[in-house]
Amino acid sequence: MRPSPGDLLVVDGRASVQFAGDRALTFRVVSVCDRPTYAGWVWLTGYVINRAGRATAKREVYVQLAGLHPAAIAPPAPRRQRNGDTGTSATGSASTHAAASPSRRRRRHWCHDRRNT
Template sequence: MPPTSDPPPIRPGDVFRLTRAASPQFVTPITVRVIRHRSDWSTYQGWAWIECYQLDDRGDATARRELYVMPAGMIRQTESPSPVRRKRRTPARRTSVRAEG
């Protein structure tokens, strides 16, 4: 049997694509940004609890979740989607109208 390497540590801010390789619950893959790896919670060998934000296609957080996953099946995203900056609305300029007379 070839030696297996441990997956890289899960750190806050890391972004992952979760598919069925991470857990059978991800029939439809999702992207998450890690808040915390719950290493203080006991799990089966090869599994982990994470707290994370589920991200939409633009990189905005849509839900906060606690997930039970296999870190070896998590796909690290090298380029994380960054939230889209929304343009700030500037108030309309007021023009004063002088009464003639």
């Protein structure tokens, strides 16, 4: 199975020994690194999903493609709004305050920063 962004996967001991037993993860794929690795292995970036269906941590994992399998599809978790935040500005358009925050800027994945040498 070749994962793609948006896939919900179970990452367990079949994918890599570090995820065996109670260390297994439900993982939402954000990106798949296209840099060459050992045959049958891949770097994935994504979010660990808890039992409630919420993302709890962003991770990069190195796993065997043959060990990946789809997770049972859980319903999306309802999004909570902050107190007083309606999600729209005074003009009725969507709020962009989170996008402007420097702490929320997207960092580039390490495999995209490397140059071919």
